Amino acid sequence: MFHGPLQTSVREKRKVKVKPYTFLGIPYYILLSSLIIIPLLLIIFYAVTIQEQGLYYKFTLIYFRQFFNETEFVKVMADSIVLAVMTTLICLVIGYPLAYYITKRKPITQAILVLLITAPMWVNMLIRTVAWKQIFDMINPRLLGTDFAIIVGMVYVFLPFMVLPIYTVLSKIDPLLYEASADLGGSNLKTFRKVTLPLSISGVLSGITMVLLPAATTMVIPRYLGQNRVLIGTLIERKFYDSGNWGYGAAIAIILSLIIMVMVLFTKKLDRNKEVERDEKA
């Protein structure tokens, strides 16, 4: 090895010490900022500006005012939310007992049942909705277009989203807790109320979130099962495609987002046992 003064000076050139793994995240950060954050900012931008004389953008709330002034639109928003809430409740009423009963079975049966419930999710949602249309056509065509049909369709599509989180949480409850409860004198009902239910709340809230949001904003189900009924999703679509009125569409989208954000925050506040988001140990 050549040890000369030149050698040492090359060696002394200190490389900037960079943690080797910071580069890994860079493609994602680019994606995050360009395809997720900027679009959101753009929505806000379009919702609150209006183009004056071709080039000049002025801040305005005109779209929002327009929306709230048209009672028809407010009704559409209210209808969408009401339908979504009803769907969510029905999903909960069906989904929770279903998840609970599944956990009572043998592990291999559980796996099969979960698979059966979730496998249809892999078939295109439009196709499944169309299938229900076909069934309604067969049984009673007059039902098409009613709230009933829409709710049936939504429950059908979103039920697995309610069942899965609840099942996951229920199956993770340490069976020893049931023993402990029995040991301390708890009847089956009491055990359910005091042990099972509280521990499963996070799953329930998860399920509610995963059903409420898409149910409120779906475009597909109102179209096929509602006889092209206009709900909030369709409304936004119309504003963008039919009238090219982006500002208006963006404003509606923001109102929708805000309402949903409020609902989500509300449900998150209720859940004190959150796991995934909380970064406890560094």
Added chain:
Amino acid sequence: MKKHNNLLSGIFILLVLLFVYAPIFSLVLFSFNANRSLTTWGGFSFEWYGELFRSREIMNAVVWTFIIAILATIISVIVGTFAAIGLSKNKKLFRNAVINLNNIPIVNPEIVTAIGLLLLFQSLKLQGGYGTMLLAHIAFCTPYVIITVYPKVKSLDPSLIEAAQDLGATPMRAIYYAVFPQIKVAIFAAAAIAFTMSFDDFVISYFTAGSTGTNISIYLYTLKRGIPPTINALSTIMILVVTIVVTLNFILTRKQYKEV
């Protein structure tokens, strides 16, 4: 009493399953219908399957759906997995911020994400088409990859990477030898989720495909004259494929349920 409960709960489960599979049966049944009706049975026939493969429109939509789904899955899994690994090494504050931002497209209604991307592409004067659709799919698939892979990465023993380096592996090789084998399962799960989300997507594709792009969902939605039974045939094939894949997967992983 327990047997009583078991029976009741069993019936309940059965009813729900009937509800879940009724439309599926109907779809499959009527795909073999000899006449065009979707409500009356006219005899057994493979006619619609032939129609299906002859229809260039439908086949085009199916092919493109696959192409986009496969590409989007590959890219989002790579980007997402690297991001998950990189994130686990970052400072807590930064990590939490990114995770929260990452959750935005998951929590946001699809239509909002779709509009945002539409506005983005239009502002950049990008022509709507398969390119923009692919970008959009990557955008909404990657967050799902991250929420699937990241928890697994976080739960790994940090000293494994150190051990690999201690034994002479460069940082990148350490990831390859020490981390990947452990998160393989999560990566596969993430790929499955990403593929499903992309394959099944409607809203975001609809808004970002412009006038040239199409996939199965867009094709269906924009049908002018009602749904032909060829769709039933397509659905049946899809259901068949899904059944085979799911059954195979189940058989291969059956062991883990017996060990309890």
Added chain:
Amino acid sequence: MKKLIELRNVTKAFEENVVLKGIDLEIYENEFVTLLGPSGCGKTTTLRIIGGFVDPSSGEVLLNEKNILDIPAHKRPTNTVFQRYALFPHLDVFENVAFGLRMHSNKANIKIQIEKLKEDYQIRIDHAQDSTTKKKLKLELNKEIELIKDPNIHLKLKIDKLKNKIIALDKTNPEFETQKQKLQEQIKAIKNDFETPKVREKRLTDKVMKYLAMVNLQGYERRSVHKLSGGQQQRVAIARALINEPKVLLLDEPLAALDLKLRQEMQYELKEIQRNAGITFIYVTHDQEEALTMSDKIVVMNEGEIQQVGKPEDIYNEPINTFVAKFIGESNIIEGIMIDDYLVEFDGVKYPCVDYGFKRNEIVDIVLRPEDLDIVPEGTTPISGVVDSVAFKGVHYEIDVKTNTRIYTVHTTDYQPEGKKVCVSFEKEDLHVMEKW
């Protein structure tokens, strides 16, 4: 002995928390050094700084007089035995142990070697005065690269020469056949020495088996690691580290998770391995008995500072402050006054002792080891009291004697009943005086 590792004024702070406050340490070749101290004293951090997993906030770390702070962990000539073993769960025992060897034998390594060689030669070429020297160096470089790429190249040349000899043989010569055969056999012999992947793999396998035997795990090669007991996992971790023949082995509380008997066995085995392999061991533990048993040199640390460095006997017999005295072995610590050299006073009585060099009437700490104390009949010494508690420890009784001023802990093989009036005695050599901490 040659100095191997040196830490100069190494400090480390994590955010607000100062973990190391200025560590100066010298470690020599073939030493078994233990970093000893309570949780949080900085011993593990020091170890990880040497291993390259943590960078110090300031200070130097030298290996053979050269600064190694720029060298990343995977390039340092150290190997680590982690506290929780860190065995690769997806690999069996064999592959775990072979891991380090596999990391170093790949094509990637060849590339790295060639890159480095080119770098080094480039400097020399740039430095060269004239073009003939430059050409010579370039030729040399190419030859070296050839050699790295194909280590068999010399052997192949030899074979070519022999083949030429065969061709050149005189066919008419009656000895022709035997000569030809001899040459062919020589060729065969050379071919056996070829480096092929098969040969390399065999060498690797032999080495792995050798090290598995060294840690008494022959026959376990194909087991999966999670089916092994704690002790077995530990031994796999040790073999995995040692097989790379590092200059320094870093051990981070490797025996912490084992039960007592096993721990004692492993302590003995580790010491044997260290002696036989001639490797420097740097061992971290909070267990002072462990440190006393295995070490050539103990470094006692507390709150980020080194308290004392020395041989086990020295640290035990002459702790320099109360912390060390309390941490190592059991002690009775008594505050007293150094009246003069060789004379110390406590509890109102002056005792001759063997320590000196303190200021007159300086307040000091005095250490009396329980095993140095004796229980003698009432009235025989100035220290009188009552037996307060008696505990049977197997090797001895631990008896607490309560006096007016304090409780003395005494280790003795003679049983004394509780409540008995006794006196405590010791020799003047047993009195150890330290500076007040």
